[in-house]
Amino acid sequence: MEEQTRSIVQQSLNALLENENFLTDLKGGMRQKAFTSLNSILSTPNQIHKSFLRVPLEGGEVVRIPSYRVHHNDALGPYKGGIRFHETVNEEEVVNLAFLMTLKNALHNVPFGGGKGGIMINPKDFSEKELHKICIKYVRYFNNVIGPDKDIPAPDVGSGEREMDWMMAEYKKINQGSPYLGSFTGKSVENGGSLGRREATGKGVYFTFRYLLNNYVKDNQATFATTTNPFAKTALEYVNRELTVAVQGFGNVGSVTALEAYRCAHIQNKVVAVSDRNVTLFNADGLDIPALVEFTAKNKGDLPTSEDQLTAAGIAATIQGREDILTMDVDVLFLAALENQLNDQNKTQIKARIIVEGANAPTTREADDYLSEKGVVIIPDILANAGGVIVSYLEWLQGRETQFFSEEEVYNQLLAKMRNTMDTLLPQYFGDTFSLRQNCYIHSVTRLSTVLYRQGKLY
Ligand code: NAD
Helix, strand or coil: CHHHHHHHHHHHHHHHHHCCCCCCCCCHHHHHHHHHHHHHHHHCCCEEEEEEEEEECCCCCEEEEEEEEEEEECCCCCEEEEEEECCCCCHHHHHHHHHHHHHHHHHCCCCCCEEEEEECCCHHHCCHHHHHHHHHHHHHHHHHHCECCCEEEEECCCCCHHHHHHHHHHHHHHCCCCCCCCCCCCCCHHHCCCCCHHHHHHHHHHHHHHHHHHHHHHHCHHHHCCCCCHHHHHHHHCCCCCEEEEEECCCHHHHHHHHHHHHCCCCCEEEEEEECCCCEEECCCCCCHHHHHHHHHHCCCCCCCCHHHHHHHCCCCEEECHHHHHHCCCCEEEECCCCCCECCCCHHHCCCCEEEECCCCCECHHHHHHHHHCCCEEECHHHHCCHHHHHHHHHHHHHHHCCCCCHHHHHHHHHHHHHHHHHHHHHHHCCCCCCHHHHHHHHHHHHHHHHHHHCCCCC
16 A cells, blocks of 8 residues: 555656756756655655553453554644554554655645554444543653644544544643643544534545536536547536435545535435445435434444334435445445555446545555546545645644634635645646546645755755
C-alpha cells in the first residue's frame, strides 16, 4: 500500500523534473540532486513513534496494546491526522495514512503537515471504562510528541468525539497552564469542537461527486461533445439522468455520504445499497437512509443483520453478503470503509463507472490502473475525503481564538475550499489522459517541492 503511494509520488516528481518551468533556478546536476532529495524526503516519514500501552482491564487482567503516532512531514505546518482504533492497525498502514495526510493537506492548501495514529484494538471488545483508560494512556505515552503547534490528532475509524474529549482532557491535565483547545480536533461542540465537524468528511465526499458531475461536466457539455478524453466521455453519460448509488461503510463518513445522496436536490440519486462490516442491504427502489441512520444510532453503529430487525425498524431491504456491494450493477460507488477494497481479485467485476473514495486508499494500484484504463472516473481519497481535515483546521483556528463559527459559516468555508481545489484540477483532468489521482499527486508534490526548496531542504 505504501509502495503504491510512493510510486505515484515518484511519477509526479519525474513529470516535474522534465518540466523546465518548474523551479527554473535548478539546472543540470543540481536539479537531479534536488529531485533525488525530494523523493527521499517525501517517501519516508520524519519519525515513527511506537508504544505498548499498558492497560489494566476491569476483570483484573493487564494488557499491552501496540500503538503508533507517525510524523510524516511538517513542511507545511504542524503534523495532523486521525487516530485509528482497529484490530488490524500496523506500522506500515499508519505510515501510509500519514503520507496521504501530507499530500491531502498540500492539495487543499491546508497549513498542516501529515501525521497519523493507530491503536491496535477492536473497540467493541472493550467496556467504556476500559476505552477511557486506553485513551488516557495513549495521551500519556505520546504527550511529548503531540500538541497544538506540534501534532494535532483527530478521530478516524473506530474513534469519535467521545475519544477526542477524553484525550483532550488528559492533555490539559498533563500540560497545565498551556493552551489545550487546539490539541485535538473532532471534539464535541460542548468541549470546544466545531459545528459541522462530524458531518464534514461525508458532506465533502458527496460534494466532490456532485460538483464534478452537476457543475463542471454539466457546464461543459457542449465542449465535451467532441472530446476524445476517456474520462470526459464517461462523465457525460451520467449527466442529466437518474443515478443508482451504493455506499460501502455506514460509519461517520458513509452514513453522512448516503444521507447527502438521499437528500440531494441537484441530482436524482437513488441509494440502492449500503453496507458495513457485517452485511450489504439492497433495495432496487431505494433504501430509507434516515431510518437506517436512526437504527445504527441505537445499535452501536451496526446496520440491521436480520429480517426481524428490518421488519421491526420498518425498513424494506434484502440482506446480502458484505462484499456484494462492491460488484453491484450501480452507476456510482462510494467507498467509505477501509483500504484495499477494490483489488486484483475483484477489479474485473466492478460495474460502477464513477467511484468516489471516502475511505483512505480503498483502491489498490492494480485495480486503479485497470479501472482508469477503462475510463472509470475515480475521485481519489486525498481529493474527496478532505472535508474532515478542512473543518479540523477551522476547529483548531476557533480553539486558538475562542471565537466560534456558525454551522453555515463552517459549511460555506468547507465547500469554498473544496470547490477551489476542484476548479484547479478538473480542467487538467478532463484535458489530458492522467487519472484524477495522478493530477492530485502532481499538484500536491508541486506545492511540497516548492516549499521544501524555499526552506532550503534540498541541499
Ligand atoms: P467508522 O468507524 O465511523 O465507520 C467505518 C464503517 O466501515 C463502519 O460502518 C464499519 O462497519 C464498516 N466496515 C468496517 N470493516 C468493514 C469491511 N471489512 N467491509 C465493509 N465495511 C466495513 O469510520 P469512518 O470515520 O467513517 O472512516 C471510514 C473511512 O474514511 C476510513 O478509511 C477513514 O480513514 C476515512 N476517513 C475518515 C475521516 C473522518 O473524518 N472520520 C476523514 C477522512 C477519511
